[in-house]
Amino acid sequence: ETGVTQTPRHLVMGMTNKKSLKCEQHLGHNAMYWYKQSAKKPLELMFVYNFKEQTENNSVPSRFSPECPNSSHLFLHLHTLQPEDSALYLCASSQEGLGSNTEAFFGQGTRLTVV
Amino acid sequence: AQKITQTQPGMFVQEKEAVTLDCTYDTSDPSYGLFWYKQPSSGEMIFLIYQGSYDQQNATEGRYSLNFQKARKSANLVISASQLGDSAMYFCAMRANAGGTSYGKLTFGQGTILTVHP
Numbered sequence: 604e605t606g607v608t609q610t611p612r613h614l615v616m617g618m619t620n621k622k623s624l625k626c627e628q629h630l631g632h633n634a635m636y637w638y639k640q641s642a643k644k645p646l647e648l649m650f651v652y653n654f655k656e657q658t659e660n661n662s663v664p665s666r667f668s669p670e671c672p673n674s675s676h677l678f679l680h681l682h683t684l685q686p687e688d689s690a691l692y693l694c695a696s697s698q699e700g701l702g703s704n705t706e707a708f709f710g711q712g713t714r715l716t717v718v
Numbered sequence: 719a720q721k722i723t724q725t726q727p728g729m730f731v732q733e734k735e736a737v738t739l740d741c742t743y744d745t746s747d748p749s750y751g752l753f754w755y756k757q758p759s760s761g762e763m764i765f766l767i768y769q770g771s772y773d774q775q776n777a778t779e780g781r782y783s784l785n786f787q788k789a790r791k792s793a794n795l796v797i798s799a800s801q802l803g804d805s806a807m808y809f810c811a812m813r814a815n816a817g818g819t820s821y822g823k824l825t826f827g828q829g830t831i832l833t834v835h836p
Contacts, residue, residue, distance in 0.1 A: 643828075645826040648823050711761050
């Protein structure tokens, strides 16, 4: 299995729908992240989870709701999204610790289109 | 706050030639890490190479090398002997270590689209 797996790969949803993105990592890492990649913009960090605890929320609108039930799984629950939320949503994981500088491993992303 | 700047929206290179992708950064943290990622059209971000701020030597990984010039705050990626499969978006990224504890947050640049011509 690949290190970080995201499902679904593609998602089209209406503005009144509720959907969830799923991320699973098989690397034994203790930190997981959601990033948003919009067209012609740098990747934006949305949420950070360390040891299942949310440590960062970068002013993300409440229509995005993360959930991290354990250190291997991360969800992003979506509701009443706007068309401008259409983007590639990338999940990543890494092993965090004192002085560590290991790279983050990314999943293949979920291409979300809000109609 | 950290900032990464990639000034080349697009680059073209002939197959088997070398190419340099530019990256400059800004941070007030004395300890930080610099990363390069490749993103093919399929979407996944593939880690290429890492350089620590205290590393004395430039990092190398196969055909990839990082030209790290700390005083100029630049971390350019050099790809030697380009291949058609190198065509992709390339991102420079940085994470800072504050107080000795690493932060998992990566700050990304805008990216450079590399096209390799046969």
